[in-house]
Amino acid sequence: MSASTAAPARQLWHVLRYREAADAIAWLGRAFGFERHLVVPGDAPGAISHAQLRCGDALLMLGSWRDDDFGRLQTVPADVGGRVTASTYVVVDDVDAHHARAAAAGAEIVQPPEDQDYGGRLYLCRDPEGHLWCFGSYDPLADGAG
Numbered sequence: 001m002s003a004s005t006a007a008p009a010r011q012l013w014h015v016l017r018y019r020e021a022a023d024a025i026a027w028l029g030r031a032f033g034f035e036r037h038l039v040v041p042g043d044a045p046g047a048i049s050h051a052q053l054r055c056g057d058a059l060l061m062l063g064s065w066r067d068d069d070f071g072r073l074q075t076v077p078a079d080v081g082g083r084v085t086a087s088t089y090v091v092v093d094d095v096d097a098h099h100a101r102a103a104a105a106g107a108e109i110v111q112p113p114e115d116q117d118y119g120g121r122l123y124l125c126r127d128p129e130g131h132l133w134c135f136g137s138y139d140p141l142a143d144g145a146g
Contacts, residue, residue: 013059014088018129019076021048021064027128028053031105032090032098032135034060042066055090077130087124087132091139095121098135107133 018024025048028034034053042049047064054060065076077084092098095113103109107125110132116122120138127133 013061014086015074016060016062016088016131017065017071017074017076018048018062018131019065019078020046020129021051021062022046024062024127024129025051025053027105028060031102031107031127032133033101058090060088077126077132082130084130084132087134089134089136092135092137095123095135095137099123099125102133102135 025034025036025039029036032055034055037052037054037059039051040049041047042064044064047066048062050061050063052059052061065071099109099113102123102125107127109123109125111122111124113121113123116136116138118138120136122134122136122138124132124134
């Protein structure tokens, strides 16, 4: 297949909305080690139209919640009693050290680090706006995994 007809690489990015997106960006850096890749301010003071945060090769997209077409489809956990219908899983090198960093930054630890039957170690937490995060050492794409 020539370069002009090659299928594009498939990638999956998680997208979240936050009431206080600028605060979330700073907190995600402190607690989880995310680095700013792109931050586009919104029209309102303190609003974030679109942001991209990196964690190794992973990318998270987020923005301020707003009452628009997308906002009517996706809300923040506080608006639905703290429940979520999806969570974000991030592979980390040292689950226990990552857990300690997140806890020190104020993450609500939902499940402390535990070894998993399928391999690896995992902990679950919520960020300040209630989004559920899973951090583990199991990499489903690593050689020999799964």
